[in-house]
Amino acid sequence: MMLAFILSPLLVVSGGALLLMLAEALAKPSRRSGLALGATIVFAAGFAFSIAAWLYGVDEVADRSLVAPWLVIDRFTIFFDGLLCLGGALAALLAGGYLHEHGLERGEFYALLLFSTVGAMMVAAAGDALILFLGLETMSIGAYALTAFRRTSPRSAEGALKYFLLGAFAAALLLYGFALLYGATGHTDLAGIGEAVRAGGEKTPMMVIALVLVLVGLVFKISAVPFHMWTPDAYEGAPTPATTYMAAVVKAGAFAMLLRVLLTCFGDKASMSWSSGWPPALAWIAVLTMTVANLVAGQQESVKRMLAYSSIAHAGYLLVGVVATMRSPSQGTAAVMFYLLTYTVSTAGAFGALILCGSKGAEAVTYEDLAGIGRRHPAAALAFGLFLVSLAGIPPTAGFFGKWFVFRAAIDSGFYLLTVIAFLNSVVAVYYYLRVLVFMYMREPAAGAPIATPMRSGYVATALVVSAILVLLLGIVPSQSLDMALQAAAVFGG
Numbered sequence: 001m002m003l004a005f006i007l008s009p010l011l012v013v014s015g016g017a018l019l020l021m022l023a024e025a026l027a028k029p030s031r032r033s034g035l036a037l038g039a040t041i042v043f044a045a046g047f048a049f050s051i052a053a054w055l056y057g058v059d060e061v062a063d064r065s066l067v068a069p070w071l072v073i074d075r076f077t078i079f080f081d082g083l084l085c086l087g088g089a090l091a092a093l094l095a096g097g098y099l100h101e102h103g104l105e106r107g108e109f110y111a112l113l114l115f116s117t118v119g120a121m122m123v124a125a126a127g128d129a130l131i132l133f134l135g136l137e138t139m140s141i142g143a144y145a146l147t148a149f150r151r152t153s154p155r156s157a158e159g160a161l162k163y164f165l166l167g168a169f170a171a172a173l174l175l176y177g178f179a180l181l182y183g184a185t186g187h188t189d190l191a192g193i194g195e196a197v198r199a200g201g202e203k204t205p206m207m208v209i210a211l212v213l214v215l216v217g218l219v220f221k222i223s224a225v226p227f228h229m230w231t232p233d234a235y236e237g238a239p240t241p242a243t244t245y246m247a248a249v250v251k252a253g254a255f256a257m258l259l260r261v262l263l264t265c266f267g268d269k270a271s272m273s274w275s276s277g278w279p280p281a282l283a284w285i286a287v288l289t290m291t292v293a294n295l296v297a298g299q300q301e302s303v304k305r306m307l308a309y310s311s312i313a314h315a316g317y318l319l320v321g322v323v324a325t326m327r328s329p330s331q332g333t334a335a336v337m338f339y340l341l342t343y344t345v346s347t348a349g350a351f352g353a354l355i356l357c358g359s360k361g362a363e364a365v366t367y368e369d370l371a372g373i374g375r376r377h378p379a380a381a382l383a384f385g386l387f388l389v390s391l392a393g394i395p396p397t398a399g400f401f402g403k404w405f406v407f408r409a410a411i412d413s414g415f416y417l418l419t420v421i422a423f424l425n426s427v428v429a430v431y432y433y434l435r436v437l438v439f440m441y442m443r444e445p446a447a448g449a450p451i452a453t454p455m456r457s458g459y460v461a462t463a464l465v466v467s468a469i470l471v472l473l474l475g476i477v478p479s480q481s482l483d484m485a486l487q488a489a490a491v492f493g494g
Contacts, residue, residue: 017114036096043089050082097457116142120253159237176219235308277406289316306394342402349467397476
């Protein structure tokens with residue numbers, strides 16, 4: 001009974017996905033608009049059960065050993081269950097307004113959201129390479145389909161095809177890496193692999209190749225440079241709620257997988273050393289990711305594409321926290337988890353505000369489309385401004401403390417140069433965020449130019465209100481959420 005309780009977030013979302021798919025098949029087309037509410041309720045129930053399992057204390061449940069080592073049910077898993085359900089709920093609300101407005105209302109969108117989230121939750125809980133790969137493919141296939149959801153759009157099809165082909169290639173590398181680890185250690189469970197790696201001492205060539213392949217596969221999933229090529233096209237071509245989902249939920253699931261694999265399988269001194277381990281490789285990738293993404297983002301004319309490159313840059317900041325786990329696994333992991341929480345609500349709000357700023361036939365796509373919207377529609381502009389300020393890391397928003405804790409973890413671990421580079425990149429990023437505010441409040445549309453007209457949707461408005469409350473709450477009172485992240489990260493010690 002208690003095992004079912006601590007597995008309830010995963011079970012609720014899985015069961016809800018099956019029920020929603022059945023409802024979509026049986027419902028009349030005129031009633032399918034209510035599926036957005038149904039998906040939101042399922043995600044909210046998953047979030048509520050995550051909170052309940054957290055408060056009860058999963059460490060006290062002895063039955064969790066029954067699903068080990070395939071699934072690891074601990075506070076790390078429960079934290080990500082709640083985070084993934086929160087991001088999924090916001091994406092479902094945004095879809096409820098966007099799909100109806102743009103004539104894309106098809107019920108399978110919400111089933112794909114739910115099933116993809118089930119995969120992300122499996123990835124966060126995976127204690128075995130087979131379960132991890134199964135969850136990864138469940139999450140990824142749903143994301144591929146969501147990217148191609150706009151069937152008549154060549155741009156959507158192109159983005160989905162790039163995402164699928166490169167994603168399949170990265171998954172093959174990851175699977176091959178785990179196959180080599182199985183050959184070298186005789187284990188598929190992550191804990192068993194970690195124990196064998198620690199016991200083996202000096203790395204064999206097979207182990208080094210396996211580490212490289214696994215690292216490449218993991219880094220692709222978080223869309224870090226130089227494995228980011230698919231991201232701008234996929235994010236731009238997908239319907240904006242799907243972009244929101246990929247930027248928030250898929251990225252959070254990928255980082256959960258990255259942390260679990262690196263700290264469990266490759267948490268020994270040799271693998272985490274600066275001379276021969278993975279931290280220097282991730283540090284260079286973090287620098288490249290932040291720098292390249294910020295420089296390219298500043299040159300974009302499409303606001304959606306700018307937010308796509310912004311998402312890549314945030315992956316770089318998060319990698320700074322992952323590198324910090326080299327010397328302080330608990331503090332670095334907690335900083336990454338708290339950052340993911342602040343990033344999820346901020347990026348969902350930013351994409352939601354972009355949705356709100358345009359209606360069918362009068363969409364907000366470029367900076368010029370947003371010119372003067374601060375005077376014509378102050379509520380939409382205010383919402384957009386708040387979330388952009390949070391993404392820029394300006395106090396007193398959630399984004400400020402997200403970056404603060406990541407940078408502090410890096411400084412406490414002795415990575416001063418990496419922290420300085422990350423800080424300078426944050427300053428550069430302010431330019432393209434504030435550029436949106438300049439167009440909204442200080443520019444007027446050119447003569448004869450199309451003018452974006454905000455849409456009206458209770459779903460979108462609800463998502464923005466929830467996101468705004470969380471952005472301000474996490475910015476003003478971050479301590480409780482950070483304490484929860486620290487408790488969740490304690491499973492890795494240090």
